[in-house]
Amino acid sequence: METELFNFKNSCNNNEKNVFNQINKNNKKKCRKSGGFQAMNLSYPIIKGILKRGYKVPTPIQRKTIPLALEGRDVVAMARTGSGKTACFLIPLFEKLKTRQAKSGARALILAPTRELAIQTLKFIKEIGKFTGLKSSVILGGDSMDDQFLAIHGNPDIIVATPGRFLHICIEMNMNLENIEIVVFDEADRLFEMGLGTQINEILNRLPETRQTLLFSATLPKLLVEFAKAGLENPILVRLDVESKLPDELKLCFITCRSEEKLAVLLCLLKHIVKADTQTVIFVATMHHVEYIHQILDKAGITNTFIYSNLDPSARKINAAKFKSEKVKVLIVTDIAARGIDIPCLDNVINFNFPATSKLFIHRVGRCARAGRSGNAYSIVAPDEYAYLLDLHLFLGRSLNIIPISETENIPEEAIGKIPQSMIEEELSELIMYHKNITDISSMQNVCNNAYQQYIRSRPPASTESNKRIKELHISIAGILPEFRNSNNDAAELISKIKSYKPRGTIFEIVAKPSSVDYKIMKEKRKFHKENIINYHQKIEEVSTKNLNYKAKSLQLSPSSIDEINDTFSQVITSKKRKIYDICQNKHKKKQKVLKDDQFYVPYTAPDRHTEQGLAVNNFTTEADKVYLDFTADNENSRRFQNQIKKWDRKKKKMITIENNPKAGKIQTESGTWIPSTYKTKRYLQWKEKNKIGIIQNDDNTDNEVSLQMQKLETSAKTHWARHNQKLKEKIRIKSELKTPDQILKARKILERKKQRNGRKKKGGRSNR
Structure with missing residues (x-):
């Protein structure tokens, strides 16, 4: 076999040799994708962290997704729970960021639906990325915003956050997210189920267009397909283990x-x-x-x-x-x-x-x-x-x-x-x-x-x-x-068994004597209905035997159609079992009869109905809602009060009025989305003034982390931990040789007080003598 290949190479011209080399390269790439973590061309610190964590062989979803993510493609991965989806986005993320860059700021963003999932992701980052030196921080709803301001001032490389609080922090601090290279949506279907679609879209509008987006989900609803079509660039769908919803173990x-x-x-x-x-x-x-x-x-x-x-x-x-x-x-x-x-x-x-x-x-x-x-x-x-x-x-x-x-x-x-x-x-x-x-x-x-x-x-x-x-x-x-x-x-x-036992005879047949009238009537009645009783018991036995081994039919509960998936994703990667399953399903599908004749069918809505509604200046429905005939209101004030809705407030314990305007209490961002006005307050400016961020930070930004640690340790020394923090602060503090005018004045006042005390002591000593 080797001699044949050698003769073939020599006989080929230069163009054919190039093609042969290209085929070898492609085969090598395929081998890399099909191997373990060592065959994925990962750097040594990441391999060391993976082995330290205990991972040896990648799962099927990891084997398919990680090489695509390393190439820089936008990926939508879909697999069952417990299949190792967290490592699918963490390993490419570490490989892309590689080392810490303190001055550039956050370069990766991971959005999670719940605080527990975000904390768990942060734990995985610290375990797998232990040897990379990358800094990560978590931003969650319910935690102190002052601590989160401090964490972002530390310029972390990776931010793990819930969408609501992260958008709040972005608007408060007017954050610049141009350095974000990779964005991850973990449990994306849950993010949209919780009603966080507006926050996610606003965050995406603030991110650069050159970002890489990874989206991981257990299901694929229609809303998620539309989001991938709008927010991702030429995405690839990786769909594994969908038909087996539960693990065999x-x-x-x-x-x-x-x-x-x-x-x-x-x-x-x-x-x-x-x-x-x-x-x-x-x-x-x-x-x-x-x-x-x-x-x-x-x-x-x-x-x-x-x-x-x-x-x-x-x-x-x-x-x-x-x-x-x-x-x-x-x-x-x-x-x-x-x-x-x-x-x-x-x-x-x-x-x-x-x-x-x-x-x-x-x-x-x-x-x-x-x-x-x-x-x-x-x-x-x-x-x-x-x-x-x-x-x-x-x-x-x-x-x-x-x-x-x-x-x-x-x-x-x-x-x-x-x-x-x-x-x-x-x-x-x-x-x-x-x-x-x-x-x-x-x-x-x-x-x-x-x-x-x-x-x-x-x-x-x-x-x-x-x-x-x-x-x-x-x-x-x-x-x-x-x-x-x-x-x-x-x-x-x-x-x-006693509970399920039913006697064959009634109380009239068991208790009464055979010669009694009741007994004779019941016997005649039983003979008359004997066939019906036998048929009824036979039906019950048939139903019970069917129910004991009732085979359930599988239902296709996919909310998004195949055509929508094919239109959205440039490539769909599935397992071999899934391909065979889809082929069998398509064979069993019957062709539906077309009952509509396009030549004579007249639709009840115009084909350009949506575009006309969007381009209309004065829409009839919106104008009709504003203008209506009211017989009770006799002045402007009473008409205005009628337009308001009253609702019971549990905190205030009284009825309060709520305006019909859906944009009330909201502000419009640069991208055009409406968000709550509570997102834009002066908390960040107050925090800066309180901690004197502008005075403490140097021009060189070399001692930035040291100054942030000093701010964090500033507490009144009233407790044991406060005194402990003061000792740590004294170790961290670096004494500068240059003094400010305030420090010079303070030192002069202390010297004057010491001279006055020494003078009083000398006078007191002479008088005693």
Whole structure:
């Protein structure tokens, strides 16, 4: 083979040799992309940080995305949770920035939807980029703005922020973002779901056009496709593992019970099923449920902590640190921690309240079984949540397996079952004692019941098909789960069989004598309806056999069409499985009949309707809203007051008027977007005057970081830490030989005072002699 290649090279002319070399180069590039981290041509400090973190082999999304990002392309990456999306944008970011540049300012911006995700990203930056020397800072809502002003004055290379607070800081400080080279949107679909679209667009308008944009998301809604089409330049879509929504290492378990028994089932899981040395996250509906379950678990002797939205930011940090450092084994949270939070070595997830959407379920259980580790997800399902359980199985395309009461073998995985009633009653007796003896727990129970009623009102309804289908499925008659089946549960199985037992005869046939009139009438009636009764029982048996192995059909819930994706992205990279899946789907699709004849069809709207509305000077709808006939107002003042809406203010405890104008209380930026006027205040100028930034900073900017450290340590020496800071400040302070006029005057006054004191002492000494 080598001799043939040698002869081929010699026989080729120069042009053919160039083509041959180009092919070899392309093959080398392909080999680099298909290898590990060492084959990606990364610098030594980044490789050292990756190996130090424990990464050895890149995940599929990392293998596809990192080479594209290193080439400087705009990328939209889409993969399931726990696939290593954070390293996909951090590694190219470090390679592009390489070393610290203190004078240029921020060169990379990472936007995250929640403060927990931003703090976690900052932690990854410090771990992977440990040997690069790059400086990073975090800007979050709820933290002190003075500290954030100080952090930006330190000229960090990387800024990790939430969009609302970052835009506020940009407007306050009039920040110049021309040095930003790379922008990252982490969990981009969540950013738009939270209503942060205006802030994101305003931030993008302030960034340079030559930036590189990386967008990472778990889903691809239509709004995100439109944003990529407008804000990204010739983007590439990397779409992997979309059809497999959950990892194979994750084991699902669904437990049915009454709504009053949910807390008892939770205690049974934590005491008997979940191991004591494993970490568990419990998801609940409201913040009141968090506090209530926290009190119950404390009383039961289970170490736990909690996080919810209204909790103070410092308390949230402390509680999250307790759980991550394994000081406590149970964390109770609301859905604020369902997206993007990477908790190392998480083993179990418990859904105390079943999520209303299938997408939320995936992101909840996606906190465990990450990066190839195994995990368990337990869901406690009440009767009012059965329809949502069916929606989830339709979304995942999996079979709904209900454990029968009689069978004890060949039970499928991910089945729906119960916990023995004897175990539940033991925990219920303890809970009743807690509520009787402790008034705080009983009062919190009433608060939780009211909060759950409000939660049900705001909860999105399940699909109508699932609500109809769930009446035919007998989920409440499910058998006991295999984890709880042992020799001690024979009595519980007997009780469940007794509950489901129905006698063949009625009370008139059992109690009455055969010669009585009642007995004879019932026998004749039973003979007359015998065929109908047999047919009815046969139908019930057929329905039950179908329901036990009900195969759910997979639903295509993609909000954005294939045509829109192809029009937006220049290249779509998918896995081989995905390509085969798409080909099969296209084969099964039937051609729709065209019922519209373009020759005779007259649309009800003009084709240029949108352009005419945009170019119109006096639009009819806007003018018609202003002009209307009012019979009650007889002067200008009363007409003006009628145009205002009154609303109850909870803080002021009175009705307040709100103007109809949507632009009231807002200011317009240079790009034309309207933002709240509270973004533009004089807080930054006040902070500069307070800390004397203009006086302290030198012309050379060499001692900039030292002066910032001195400002940070300026506190009154009244506490232990204040005195400690003063000692540190004395070490940092550099004495300058040149003195200001104020310092010279002060030194003269001190000398005069010393002379006066010495004179008094001499006079006093002579008089004593």
